[in-house]
Amino acid sequence: MLIEWEADRVWYEDMPYHKFGLTHLQRMIVIKLEDEQLVVISPIELNTQKQLELSNLGTLKAIISPTSTYHQYLSDWWLAYSEAYFYATHALIEKRTDLNFDGVLSNNTPELWQGQLLQTSIVSDDHPNKMIFCDPTSRTLFISDNLVAIQPHLPLGQKITTLIQGSKNEIKLPYLERRKFKNKARLRASIQEIMTWPFDRLLSSNGLVIEKNAKDAFYQAFWWAFQ
Template structure:
């Protein structure tokens, strides 16, 4: 994998960077996504470790206007971003805001987009579970669905440790919703409604915070991960 390198996914619009981290003693991917909205404003999705090199690369792309944490799973580097970019707006899931009471957030993520990126990005969460919500975004301009760690797949490019953990869940190369999360579903109808909403969004590609990549037929891959709900 190309660790710690900003990769351009959509010209002048969207980039991603993969960093390794240890989970259960095994190497996994922490993916940060950068979206440039109007007037060279940058949205940081799922912030990773803030290195000097990364700061330099981001400065060349534009001005960081918002830092968005779509899942409670990734928050270990938030403090350094908050200190370095205090002028930016910080948004996180309600569960993460409760967890990180040491930080001041500008708002909790919901189905309504903040004014900063209204009309630029779509957002919602998969409802119907008693687990903390993980927010999903869509960038219509690049036709890309931005997942958090909602789904799993043992894709070839992922680290061996991450693939081993995925196989232990009984999941192979196709995107799947893990059984460990299915056990927490309380309202199947709300799951279906959430998936149906996302299926109306204009995307054909997919990136996720845990390193998944679907360069084409992303809508079909996403639906197949939730076919059991229908």
């Protein structure tokens, strides 16, 4: 069942899944734009109840896959919402050649949500593989599975994986992910852009929740890039 994060604007739902025998969370985000148009980020398993919930909120206009990690249920959404626009990263489009996507996610915001949501990536190559969004209305930053942390509501398996990745209660970018950033100047520019956005809360596709001071927490996850 969808949980309301911001009144008549943002909802989310968490779904457990198993990876290497450990339980993790995947989170779907629903944002209501102008004219009752809905944008879904990181769609989870689709069922009749979910379709009814969405129809009660508005008209589903776009489905966004901000990372190549979560795509298991895209086929069901594509069949159920053939009139919606599907956007994905370059990496996922290359992986899911069985689906027809309407656009590649980049640092250029599609017209559909231009002026309503902000977007960018924090990768250092020419084809962003993980996108970040901001909703000024709810003052919320939406990230994919970029960062990790141990939080009370997360499954034990995800907490164990987070410990292995070198993080505890503070959100961090895993060390192995850090090594992928060769161009620190470009990374710093991305972080500096995000830090200008109007947000103080955070939701992530891998289940993280920060209800206040999210901008400070986000910066601390990338402090090493400024050394």
